[in-house]
Amino acid sequence: MQRESILKADYSLVLATDLDGTFLGGTDQMRSEFYEYLQQRRDRMLLIFVTGRDLGFIERLYAEPGFPQPDYIIGDVGTTIVHGDTFKPLPEVQNWVTERWGNANERIKRMMANEPGIKLQPVATERRVSYYYQPEELQPSTVQKVIDAGFDCILSADIFLDVMPRGIAKGPTLLKLMEVLQLKRENVIPAGDTLNDLSLFETGLSAIAVGNSEPKLVEKIQTMENVYHSPHPGVAGIWDGIKVYGKHQELVA
Numbered sequence: 470m471q472r473e474s475i476l477k478a479d480y481s482l483v484l485a486t487d488l489d490g491t492f493l494g495g496t497d498q499m500r501s502e503f504y505e506y507l508q509q510r511r512d513r514m515l516l517i518f519v520t521g522r523d524l525g526f527i528e529r530l531y532a533e534p535g536f537p538q539p540d541y542i543i544g545d546v547g548t549t550i551v552h553g554d555t556f557k558p559l560p561e562v563q564n565w566v567t568e569r570w571g572n573a574n575e576r577i578k579r580m581m582a583n584e585p586g587i588k589l590q591p592v593a594t595e596r597r598v599s600y601y602y603q604p605e606e607l608q609p610s611t612v613q614k615v616i617d618a619g620f621d622c623i624l625s626a627d628i629f630l631d632v633m634p635r636g637i638a639k640g641p642t643l644l645k646l647m648e649v650l651q652l653k654r655e656n657v658i659p660a661g662d663t664l665n666d667l668s669l670f671e672t673g674l675s676a677i678a679v680g681n682s683e684p685k686l687v688e689k690i691q692t693m694e695n696v697y698h699s700p701h702p703g704v705a706g707i708w709d710g711i712k713v714y715g716k717h718q719e720l721v722a
């Protein structure tokens with residue numbers, strides 16, 4: 470059967486994976502083995518990247534031989550949603566984020582200009598403002614200021630601070646994309662490794678936290694029955710999780 474003739478909603482495995490530490494995690498050998506496994510079965514699954522990275526970073530990954538290209542990309546911590554081949558936005562999801570943000574970039578930068586322990590990241594982002602932060606210098610009042618102004622604040626990996634449109638994160642954007650594509654909940658498996666992946670796990674979808682997950686995330690998932698914490702790092706953890714959920718059977722030739 471041709472890939473194009475299958476409705477998106479019919480894929481019984483939809484892997485919605487974070488990149489750094491997750492789809493890009495594990496040893497070089499683990500990565501090449503897993504990528505090859507996926508490439509041989511790409512027509513039987515839907516692949517979605519859900520990352521804090523921007524599209525420029527992902528475009529550079531495509532240059533790596535054998536690197537699996539996704540069907541969709543949720544980038545910039547959930548604020549950019551594009552097709553994996555053309556990088557064209559999906560208006561139904563992208564506009565939903567844009568409306569919530571309301572062109573706030575300059576306003577946020579002015580508001581945060583004199584806050585201690587943060588430094589603007591050198592990335593051009595349209596629907597979020599991203600900082601590096603020093604955990605010992607960041608003030609709770611800075612985070613509160615963001616919330617009081619009507620935005621969300623996501624801290625991750627003890628270094629990244631993202632000011633986000635209220636209610637937008639990787640998880641909510643994935644749910645919105647699933648709604649637009651009419652994907653069934655039981656088929657979608659998110660995978661991640663840091664706190665900015667927590668919203669993916671809070672969707673209640675059967676999910677994978679890979680073996681190298683940051684301690685703060687591991688602490689949060691202790692009580693989440695929908696999250697499988699694999700002992701294996703990066704791609705090996707994803708692969709393990711796919712098997713634990715029995716989804717590898719969907720990929721048998």
Ligand SMILES: [Mg+2]
Pocket residue numbers: 487488489490491661662663
């Ligand atoms: Mg990560």
